[in-house]
Amino acid sequence: MxxxxxxxxxxxxxxxxxxxxxxxxxxxxxxxxxxxxxxxxxxxxxxxxxxxxxxxxxxxxxxLGHTNNPHSKLTEAERDMVEKVDLDDDSFIKGDFNFAGRELTVEEKKELQAMARLFLNRKTGN
CATH class of the missing domain: 1.10.260.40 (lambda repressor-like DNA-binding domains)
Known part of the structure; x- marks a missing residue:
């Protein structure tokens, strides 16, 4: 990196x-x-x-290599991806996500999904 x-x-x-x-x-x-x-x-x-x-x-x-967009505004493709990702279904697991120049494995996406759910539930008090 x-x-x-x-x-x-x-x-x-x-x-x-x-x-x-x-x-x-x-x-x-x-x-x-x-x-x-x-x-x-x-x-x-x-x-x-x-x-x-x-x-x-x-x-x-x-x-730092977390995005290929050097500016704070999302590209149209990035906006589409954000709108399509739903942590409550399998769209996140089936999606193509990269980190540090490599595609995440299914196991990594599942772990990330679980951590995001825990974090969001803690923030909303659920």
Missing amino acids: LKLFSERLKEARLTAGYTQIQVRDHTGVNNKTLSGYENNISEPDFETLKVLCDFYGVTTDWV
């Missing part, structure tokens, strides 16, 4: 049209430190990651 993270962080900077020096001047993140992030040498803390993502206009979920 670190390799994807470093590639996306660099891609976000380049797409936004900034040099590492410009990022330093606007965010206070040292350009040598940023180079370490972009070259798969080190990782930022959560606060630094948030600062960089906010500055580049991308989501942390995209940089």
